[in-house]
Amino acid sequence: MTGKTITQAPHTGASDDRPSWLDLALCAQTGAAFFFPEPGSSVREAKQICQACEGRAACLEYALANDERFGVWGGLSEKERDRLRRGPARRPADRA
Numbered sequence: 001m002t003g004k005t006i007t008q009a010p011h012t013g014a015s016d017d018r019p020s021w022l023d024l025a026l027c028a029q030t031g032a033a034f035f036f037p038e039p040g041s042s043v044r045e046a047k048q049i050c051q052a053c054e055g056r057a058a059c060l061e062y063a064l065a066n067d068e069r070f071g072v073w074g075g076l077s078e079k080e081r082d083r084l085r086r087g088p089a090r091r092p093a094d095r096a
């Protein structure tokens, strides 16, 4: 993991530099397990919780800015955040 790290689902860590959007984090009420599942496990429940979270946009922005590579942040899985970082896929016809 690189960048500034908030351990535990974005989520439940307590520190002096804790971002204010964590006060809105629904995951702080549910625990980290949903958000950092074992490899191959579903992240559906975590993403459903994120959909209702008022801190979602700030959480996603934080994860992208800090290159958070693991877990669900802002309603997106690791792969979804990676795709967002890389931008839209280019078709062969677009490369000419």
Ligand code: SF4
Residues within 6 Å of the ligand: 009, 010, 011, 022, 024, 025, 026, 027, 028, 035, 049, 050, 051, 053, 054, 055, 056, 057, 059, 060, 072, 073, 074, 075
């Ligand atoms: S968007 Fe999801 S991961 Fe981010 S703070 Fe809210 S519940 Fe937690």
